[in-house]
Amino acid sequence: MDQQKIHPEQGKKRSNLYTVLFIGVCAIILIVLFKAPPETTKKLPYDEIHQKFYPMGKKEAEKFCPSCHDQDKIAPLPKDHPPKYRCLFCHKKEKPQ
Numbered sequence: 001m002d003q004q005k006i007h008p009e010q011g012k013k014r015s016n017l018y019t020v021l022f023i024g025v026c027a028i029i030l031i032v033l034f035k036a037p038p039e040t041t042k043k044l045p046y047d048e049i050h051q052k053f054y055p056m057g058k059k060e061a062e063k064f065c066p067s068c069h070d071q072d073k074i075a076p077l078p079k080d081h082p083p084k085y086r087c088l089f090c091h092k093k094e095k096p097q
Ligand code: HEC
Pocket: 042, 043, 044, 045, 047, 049, 050, 053, 061, 062, 064, 065, 066, 067, 068, 069, 074, 075, 087, 088, 091
């Protein structure tokens, strides 16, 4: 009781805030985990065009993607395409090599 008189409600408010922040952060992590484009994202096709990328490392293969998949190219990305920094993190290879 005495301590609360010295710091009226402050400590309590702060720990409530931390609880809310903590729950918020957990919720965000869960949402990101569940929303992260999982299996629904189209896989890197295993066809004549894309086959040659299978034996390459991801980083190496990704250098070639924009030559066709960029604005005004053969197969431009959809307008609402998410950030495209690392193609193969989202468009996984269809088959394990
Ligand atoms: C030589 C041009 C070319 C290059 C290089 C290329 N693509 Fe493609 N890509 C195409 C064309 C054309 C299509 C559409 C026809 C098809 O599915 O093969 C396509 C289709 C796709 C699709 C959609 C498949 C589907 O099911 O609709 C994905 C995903 C894709 N490419 C990813 C990639 C990635 C990742 C790379 C780099 C590793 C890459 N492409 C490199 C030409 C290319």
